[in-house]
Amino acid sequence: MPYKIEIFIGSDNNTRKIGKNYLERIRKWANKVFPNGYTLLRSKDFYNGVSEDSVIISVLSDKDLVLEQDIKQLRNELKQDSVLLAKYFVDLEVF
Secondary structure, eight states: OOEEEEEEEEOOTTTSSOOHHHHHHHHHHHHHHOTTOOEEEEEEEEETTEEEEEEEEEEEESSOOOOHHHHHHHHHHHTOSOOEEEEEEOOOOOO
């Protein structure tokens, strides 16, 4: 069964913005973990009532990927308190 995976990443804790260097570190990580491709979306999220820039990485996969260690590595590199992982079973149709 196909999966949709979404990873929600908050901004730099000091600036509440996604700067060029910060985004490049996320891209480098995503390129390594998802070499077959992914979608990167920039968004405005709210955490503890405070607005911040954020990034969502969206991936479609034909299998359940084990990502815990990879996400912990990203969380530590970005100095985030948390990074959210969501997985969904999906029906895919390609036209």
